[in-house]
Amino acid sequence: MRRVKHTSINRAARVGIPVFPGAFAIGISFGVLARTEHFSSVAALVMSATTFAGSSQIAAVTLLGGGGTVAAAIVAALLLNSRYAPIGISVARAFQGRLPKRFVEAQLVVDESWALGNGDRSLILGIGAILWVLWVGGTAIGLALGSVIGDPSRYGIDGAFAALFVALLATQVGTRTRRTVAFLGAAIAAVLTPFTPAGVPIVVATAAVLVGWRRP
Amino acid sequence: MSDAWVVVLVVGVGTMLLKAVGPVGLAHRELPPRAERLLDLVAPAILAALVVTETFASGRSLVIDARLAGAGAAVLLVLARAPYWLIVICGALATAGVRALH
Numbered sequence: 001m002r003r004v005k006h007t008s009i010n011r012a013a014r015v016g017i018p019v020f021p022g023a024f025a026i027g028i029s030f031g032v033l034a035r036t037e038h039f040s041s042v043a044a045l046v047m048s049a050t051t052f053a054g055s056s057q058i059a060a061v062t063l064l065g066g067g068g069t070v071a072a073a074i075v076a077a078l079l080l081n082s083r084y085a086p087i088g089i090s091v092a093r094a095f096q097g098r099l100p101k102r103f104v105e106a107q108l109v110v111d112e113s114w115a116l117g118n119g120d121r122s123l124i125l126g127i128g129a130i131l132w133v134l135w136v137g138g139t140a141i142g143l144a145l146g147s148v149i150g151d152p153s154r155y156g157i158d159g160a161f162a163a164l165f166v167a168l169l170a171t172q173v174g175t176r177t178r179r180t181v182a183f184l185g186a187a188i189a190a191v192l193t194p195f196t197p198a199g200v201p202i203v204v205a206t207a208a209v210l211v212g213w214r215r216p
Numbered sequence: 217m218s219d220a221w222v223v224v225l226v227v228g229v230g231t232m233l234l235k236a237v238g239p240v241g242l243a244h245r246e247l248p249p250r251a252e253r254l255l256d257l258v259a260p261a262i263l264a265a266l267v268v269t270e271t272f273a274s275g276r277s278l279v280i281d282a283r284l285a286g287a288g289a290a291v292l293l294v295l296a297r298a299p300y301w302l303i304v305i306c307g308a309l310a311t312a313g314v315r316a317l318h
Contacts, residue, residue: 074223088238107232115263155312156286158311162284162290166307178260
């Protein structure tokens with residue numbers, strides 16, 4: 001049993017290598033940001049440990065720090081994370097066991113572990129667990145180093161996000177149907193962005209899967 | 217309780233519930249083949265949407281800024297079959313480089 005677990009974490013570490021540095025770097029920048037927006041260190045760490053979703057955390061902290069209301073920060077962050085409903089449904093088949101176990105394991109299904117794990121439960125959980133440690137650890141380092149590091153956007157962290165999703169998408173477009181779905185999803189997101197709050201375009205883009213209604 | 221803590225707790229609990237929807241609500245269930253086929257297509261749809269929003273979205277506007285250099289570098293490196301970590305690092309460097317030029 002131990003041996004099995006050991007191998008599956010090794011495998012997750014190998015498959016996940018490309019996404020680990022990015023998550024760590026973004027974790028650090030979240031810590032830096034939280035400090036400059038007057039979040040207490042404990043609050044920032046609790047947020048990273050529970051929410052564990054980069055863009056929503058950055059949006060919430062930025063909104064609140066910029067004078068936005070509590071309600072605006074909460075709604076923006078939860079809309080950004082609403083994609084986790086369809087994401088979780090798409091891998092639900094792989095999850096077994098009792099409810100509390102499934103609830104805890106579901107927390108490790110994040111963008112990168114979901115995309116790289118491709119429905120393989122042990123890979124998703126392994127990559128997700130490593131990402132969680134890097135994310136919370138990165139947040140702590142960012143909080144500690146805050147003033148030394150300065151504005152994270154100087155290092156192109158936001159561009160790394162864009163590059164990360166390009167690289168993840170490239171692993172998912174092997175057939176003509178999947179490429180059609182990707183184009184349609186991108187188009188829906190682009191068209192809706194000016195008209196809806198952030199996060200909504202991503203969830204509505206899921207409708208692009210209807211392309212597969214007839215074709216296998 | 218401070219505003220920050222209200223946001224931390226509500227967003228934390230809300231996100232945990234959103235993540236649990238599939239694995240808690242639908243685990244074990246046999247789905248019809250068509251549903252399985254559609255769920256299999258969720259990844260390209262959502263990842264393509266994320267490429268668009270992470271590259272072009274700024275609030276509710278679509279803008280062209282330094283992030284496009286990062287995404288463009290990533291596309292070229294994907295076509296060149298570069299390893300994944302290199303793609304992400306070059307995405308950051310290209311973005312930071314273009315930003316520094318301005």
